Amino acid sequence: DAGVIQSPRHEVTEMGQEVTLRCKLISGHNSLFWYRQTMMRGLELLIYFNNNVPIDDSGMPEDRFSAKMPNASFSTLKIQPSEPRDSAVYFCASSPTDYSPLHFGNGTRLTVT
Amino acid sequence: GDSVTQMEGPVTLSEEAFLTINCTYTATGYPSLFWYVQYPGEGLQLLLKATKADDKGSNKGFEATYRKETTSFHLEKGSVQVSDSAVYFCALSDPRQGAQKLVFGQGTRLTINP
Numbered sequence: 001d002a003g004v005i006q007s008p009r010h011e012v013t014e015m016g017q018e019v020t021l022r023c024k025l026i027s028g029h030n031s032l033f034w035y036r037q038t039m040m041r042g043l044e045l046l047i048y049f050n051n052n053v054p055i056d057d058s059g060m061p062e063d064r065f066s067a068k069m070p071n072a073s074f075s076t077l078k079i080q081p082s083e084p085r086d087s088a089v090y091f092c093a094s095s096p097t098d099y100s101p102l103h104f105g106n107g108t109r110l111t112v113t
Numbered sequence: 114g115d116s117v118t119q120m121e122g123p124v125t126l127s128e129e130a131f132l133t134i135n136c137t138y139t140a141t142g143y144p145s146l147f148w149y150v151q152y153p154g155e156g157l158q159l160l161l162k163a164t165k166a167d168d169k170g171s172n173k174g175f176e177a178t179y180r181k182e183t184t185s186f187h188l189e190k191g192s193v194q195v196s197d198s199a200v201y202f203c204a205l206s207d208p209r210q211g212a213q214k215l216v217f218g219q220g221t222r223l224t225i226n227p
Contacts, residue, residue: 004156031213033213042217042218042219042220043157043202043217043220045214045215048213048214056214091156091157093156093157095213100213101147101159101162102157102159102213102215104156104157104158105156106154106155106156107155107156
């Protein structure tokens, strides 16, 4: 079991550029969560999916953010256009059932200059 | 809405010292409570959990008891090690809103000196 795999580990980009963060779920998991971590706001839930369907996206900051699950094992979080205030560590987490603990990836550290 | 408040860090202790990290919560329902740990450069890992009042979660020498009367879930360890240095997060989930929709505290950075 390789765990939840996120890529890239680090991303540095200029303001206005499109950024795509990627996440591979653990095989057999059917729930997927995207979190953002900053010093000021701590850990914030952005969106979560169950069986590839978005269940709650109320944490997505604004229309510049979008998330997809093109298949049961993969998800992307896209920011277009990116802004300096988007700089944070973005975590993906998955779970096998509605009542099982989350398994987190190692995160993507995003820096927007 | 639901919220979690943790004692502010950083916390610095010597090896073999006793550890307490305070956590209190506000929730309208009957939440499940969790402690997660984040080691440098890694994602969060579940440390322990409790799903109802008076339950005690324990793992790796850490313990926390779900106290409904004081709305608390304090983390304790009798003798800390250098390898316990990490950031610790208290969290809750309300089963009515989805058991995995976690609300996290701000985190407490713990450093253990040899």
